[in-house]
Amino acid sequence: MSMPRTPVSPVVDDVDEWFRCAYPRLRRFAAVVAPPTIDPDDLVQDALVRVLGHGALARLDDPVAYLCRTMTNLASDRRRRWRRGQRAHDRLGSDRSPLPSYPSDLADLGRLRPMERGAVYLHDVEGRPFDEVATLLGCTAAAARQAAVRGRDHLRTLMKVEP
Amino acid sequence: MTDPRHPLDRLADRGQPRGADEVLGAARASQPASPARNPKVWAAAAAVVVVIAGALAMLRDDAQTTRVQTVDDPVASTTAPAPTTTPTTTPTTSTPPPVARPPAKYFGFALEAGIVAFVDHGDDVTVTEIGGVRGEESETSLAVDASGVVFHHRAFTGCRSDIVRTEPDGGSAVLVENAVHPALDADGARLAYASGSECTPDADLLSVRDLATGTTTTVPVGDPDDGLPWRITDVEWIGTRVAILANQVDGQEPASQWVTLWAPDAGALRFDGQVSLGVGDPSTPGAVTAIEPAPGDAGSILLTRRAADGATTDVRRLALADGEETTLFTVDGEVGAFAALSLDDIVYVAVQPKVDFVRGQIDTVRRRIGDDDVELVEGINSVAVPAA
Numbered sequence A: 001m002s003m004p005r006t007p008v009s010p011v012v013d014d015v016d017e018w019f020r021c022a023y024p025r026l027r028r029f030a031a032v033v034a035p036p037t038i039d040p041d042d043l044v045q046d047a048l049v050r051v052l053g054h055g056a057l058a059r060l061d062d063p064v065a066y067l068c069r070t071m072t073n074l075a076s077d078r079r080r081r082w083r084r085g086q087r088a089h090d091r092l093g094s095d096r097s098p099l100p101s102y103p104s105d106l107a108d109l110g111r112l113r114p115m116e117r118g119a120v121y122l123h124d125v126e127g128r129p130f131d132e133v134a135t136l137l138g139c140t141a142a143a144a145r146q147a148a149v150r151g152r153d154h155l156r157t158l159m160k161v162e163p
Numbered sequence B: 001m002t003d004p005r006h007p008l009d010r011l012a013d014r015g016q017p018r019g020a021d022e023v024l025g026a027a028r029a030s031q032p033a034s035p036a037r038n039p040k041v042w043a044a045a046a047a048v049v050v051v052i053a054g055a056l057a058m059l060r061d062d063a064q065t066t067r068v069q070t071v072d073d074p075v076a077s078t079t080a081p082a083p084t085t086t087p088t089t090t091p092t093t094s095t096p097p098p099v100a101r102p103p104a105k106y107f108g109f110a111l112e113a114g115i116v117a118f119v120d121h122g123d124d125v126t127v128t129e130i131g132g133v134r135g136e137e138s139e140t141s142l143a144v145d146a147s148g149v150v151f152h153h154r155a156f157t158g159c160r161s162d163i164v165r166t167e168p169d170g171g172s173a174v175l176v177e178n179a180v181h182p183a184l185d186a187d188g189a190r191l192a193y194a195s196g197s198e199c200t201p202d203a204d205l206l207s208v209r210d211l212a213t214g215t216t217t218t219v220p221v222g223d224p225d226d227g228l229p230w231r232i233t234d235v236e237w238i239g240t241r242v243a244i245l246a247n248q249v250d251g252q253e254p255a256s257q258w259v260t261l262w263a264p265d266a267g268a269l270r271f272d273g274q275v276s277l278g279v280g281d282p283s284t285p286g287a288v289t290a291i292e293p294a295p296g297d298a299g300s301i302l303l304t305r306r307a308a309d310g311a312t313t314d315v316r317r318l319a320l321a322d323g324e325e326t327t328l329f330t331v332d333g334e335v336g337a338f339a340a341l342s343l344d345d346i347v348y349v350a351v352q353p354k355v356d357f358v359r360g361q362i363d364t365v366r367r368r369i370g371d372d373d374v375e376l377v378e379g380i381n382s383v384a385v386p387a388a
Helices: A015-033 A040-053 A062-091 A107-111 A114-124 A130-137 A141-161 B006-012 B020-029 B040-065
Strands: B106-111 B114-118 B126-130 B140-142 B151-153 B159-165 B175-176 B180-184 B188-197 B203-210 B215-221 B230-238 B241-250 B253-265 B267-280 B288-293 B302-304 B312-319 B325-332 B334-342 B346-354 B362-369 B370-379 B380-384
Touching: A015 A040, A015 A062, A015 A114, A015 B006, A015 B020, A040 A062, A040 B020, A107 B006, A107 B188, A114 A130, A114 A141, A114 B006, B006 B241, B114 B180, B114 B334, B140 B180, B140 B380, B151 B180, B159 B180, B159 B380, B175 B203, B188 B230, B203 B241, B215 B267, B215 B362, B230 B253, B241 B267, B241 B288, B288 B334, B302 B325, B302 B334, B312 B334, B325 B346
Parallel strands: B180 B230, B334 B380
Antiparallel strands: B106 B114, B106 B380, B114 B126, B140 B151, B151 B159, B159 B175, B180 B188, B188 B203, B203 B215, B230 B241, B241 B253, B253 B267, B288 B302, B302 B312, B312 B325, B334 B346, B346 B362, B362 B370
């Protein structure tokens, strides 16, 4: 059942041209929500594969929102799967590092959940209101606001412990 | 010099972009060949299905491993192409529907191929298949009424799942809603189900539809305190109320399980209490995987709870007043679905990861009467008892 919401992306006439316009924004969003081990372009591509598999982009009311939701779900699935695997390894007592780490001051952002990263990014960086953030993340405005609050809290904690 | 931008703004620029054309081209190249758009692929697939179904039929005849007698020709009813996954398509069947009436007292089953079967309660187990209902994946659920009308949830690849209604003669299959977990009330007059804002498996909307008038009442389910959504993983009628098995979702992480109750009241669904089931989600050890009404007892609910080590599953009775759980019986392995005629007569799907080069994992339906536990039929993934 679809909830009627205001589209936040233009109508698709020419898919190639539309995607060229939407790509920078979609890739930036993918870079934010994707786990550190996932290339943002791979996440965009995976989301596109799923969306194209259901029919043409032009049939969607709001392709950008649909792709953002799909990317968030895919990123969350990957993270959840990884955590289950990690718990299994913990039970078995095997040695496995908690997360691949890279020498970057942004590495800690990987500890935030994809939904939190997405909510903070869309609201604080892109300046979108929460009802629009909710449309892009596929949740209620209250849940988007809550995710942003938690994301900011986590960010503050991470920033405090940085030297 | 430190970059003054927001850390997530900087994170958004990570990596070297491959470019729109390359990403879109790769996505198109990754598209699986869609049988729905290629008649030749359909023909080949149908031929393969005929061969496999024939082989299976021969194997079953040879092995005599079950007491099932198939009334209709299973080969003929599995040769039609599955419905397309196009969201606007109303499911139909292209084979002449076999005329079948359910026995006076029966269980409804969804077979692996999405075919619904009726099995008589009596000792002479007879499967009558109807061909109008088809699923594409094994995750299915059923609701049946006394006349054999079937509401069947079938999952598509990706986010879409539909509930379809099929008449007992198999003559029509009508899309009811893009939703999951159909449940009929005791009169067979109202259908409860769960749906999602986009991705049906992530259902967080509960609906009740009056089947006579078509009037539908929908309510978003979520934590009344912080607004975080619940994910609905099962729906059942408990007397005049609707019970849902839900995960409270913290961000995207399943945090805890609840049974919450909803009372249809003057055109609305009113929250009517909840019982905590502990931490987990249906895929984790120790968690509750399904709920069912407790026959004759609107103050209790039946549930299946996996053991912490995952080796066994309990069928339990949960008192809604105090949350106390009483184990009725324990089975080895997982229980995929179950239905109760009484507290002493429960039919369940035993999921056994049995290695079989032809059939792979084999689910069997077993019936537990008192301490007796007998196999009814195999190759089943869902079971239901009809509304009165």
